[in-house]
């Protein structure tokens with residue numbers, strides 16, 4: 001185990017079961033739609049989850065990416081969402097967008113993005129998150145698909161970072177608190 005990880009919260013095997021279950025739910029829910037199914041990866045944290053999930057979806061699926069941030073350096077949301085890479089496709093009215101997120105914390109990012117993409121004219125916008133920390137909500141938000149609910153701990157790995165580190169770990173782990181105290185928080 002990585003020396004900065006306090007304990008593993010979700011193992012590789014558990015993640016594999018989660019992605020299998022969610023892919024089956026997506027197949028079931030979108031199979032009768034005429035519209036194009038587009039998975040929208042929220043960079044960078046959702047890259048690993050999206051990569052695993054898309055391989056297990058059997059419906060024809062397209063992918064796109066957006067880059068947004070609501071976090072500064074550290075473990076608290078700044079409260080404002082910045083779009084660094086926008087979704088630029090001319091046919092949004094023909095698309096069922098499914099936003100793929102790594103984790104929902106305050107709910108600020110996803111509640112903003114859903115409205116933003118609906119206003120841009122998407123036929124339908126839904127959300128899928130690997131992890132959910134409902135106890136941390138600042139705005140009400142319920143995802144359409146959820147891997148698992150987790151307690152109020154700062155987690156890293158499987159795409160999730162602390163200050164851009166630890167994204168490549170194959171599991172989700174709890175960061176040792178002394179790591180962020182030593183980085184000046």
Ligand code: IMP
Nearest residue numbers: 045077104105106107108109154155160
């Ligand atoms: P929200 O807008 O507060 O819901 O923030 C969601 C974003 O915050 C996620 O996409 C992550 O990038 C980041 N985030 C929230 N909690 C964690 C965590 O425990 N570890 C790593 N990133 C987190």
Ligand code: MG
Nearest residue numbers: 042045046102
């Ligand atoms: Mg993120």
